[in-house]
Amino acid sequence: MGWMGPVVNGQAHEGWVVPLFADGAQGAGTTSARGVLIARRPDDGPRDGDQVRLAYRDGCTVEGIWQDRTVIGGDGIMPAEPGDQVHCEVIEEAEEWRPDTEVVGWVAGCTCGWRGAPWTRVPPELADPTARRLAVTGPWADLEAADEHLVISEWRRHIGGWQALEAVEEAAAGQAAAGRALDEAVRAALAAGASWADIGRATGFTGRSATERWSDRG
Numbered sequence: 538m539g540w541m542g543p544v545v546n547g548q549a550h551e552g553w554v555v556p557l558f559a560d561g562a563q564g565a566g567t568t569s570a571r572g573v574l575i576a577r578r579p580d581d582g583p584r585d586g587d588q589v590r591l592a593y594r595d596g597c598t599v600e601g602i603w604q605d606r607t608v609i610g611g612d613g614i615m616p617a618e619p620g621d622q623v624h625c626e627v628i629e630e631a632e633e634w635r636p637d638t639e640v641v642g643w644v645a646g647c648t649c650g651w652r653g654a655p656w657t658r659v660p661p662e663l664a665d666p667t668a669r670r671l672a673v674t675g676p677w678a679d680l681e682a683a684d685e686h687l688v689i690s691e692w693r694r695h696i697g698g699w700q701a702l703e704a705v706e707e708a709a710a711g712q713a714a715a716g717r718a719l720d721e722a723v724r725a726a727l728a729a730g731a732s733w734a735d736i737g738r739a740t741g742f743t744g745r746s747a748t749e750r751w752s753d754r755g
Contacts, residue, residue: 539566540689542696548649552692554685555646556678557655558639563646564678573640573678575633586631592624600628640678643671645692653691656684723751 539553556564556573565576583589583603591599591608601610645653656669664672671684680688723736733752734744742750 540692542647542692550696551648552689552696553646554680554688555644555652556640557642557644558635559641562635563644564640566646568637568679569634571634572636573634575635577630583625583627584631584633587627588629588631590626590628592626603627636676637678638676643678643680643688645688645695647692647695651695653688653695656688720751723747727751 542550553566564573567574601608661672737744737747
């Protein structure tokens with residue numbers, strides 16, 4: 538999708554340049570000859586073209602294509618909001634693509650949901666990065682490398698704290714692994730006939746401290 542960041546507590550932080558549209562829609566990070574793929578929010582309801590399943594209180598279900606608040610399926614056109622409907626599930630989302638020329642700006646985005654401040658798309662002669670005005674050549678919406686770097690730098694500042702936490706997690710995991718390895722080495726040394734005094738000298742403890750630390754871990 539874009540720039541790989543840290544994964545902390547199971548939360549991924551991957552960034553990308555998010556194209557913006559005049560009506561508030563945002564790009565999903567995928568472009569092709571069809572244009573820019575529009576992102577779907579988790580709370581979005583069904584959109585025209587989605588494959589949906591209607592469930593009713595009597596246990597019956599109907600599947601079909603959502604179109605103008607109705608469902609078109611093998612049984613014909615079913616009302617999408619009858620009184621006895623209890624659930625509408627989107628089975629497969631329809632893709633929505635928009636032309637690059639409709640992009641009105643960009644923003645740095647992260648998979649955690651964070652968005653940076655917007656950058657406005659302007660004609661080349663009005664471009665001014667210090668005023669957050671960027672331009673692209675031709676009809677495409679992909680930023681030049683230098684301008685993309687400006688957006689990336691904002692995302693990198695966003696993940697700075699998460700990267701620090703990732704480093705803490707890695708250090709803690711390494712310390713835990715080293716502790717387990719030391720415990721196993723001590724057990725092996727004791728099994729081979731080493732004394733607690735020997736263990737203490739090897740680990741920087743007194744014999745008594747070594748006994749207190751490892752005698753109950755056998």
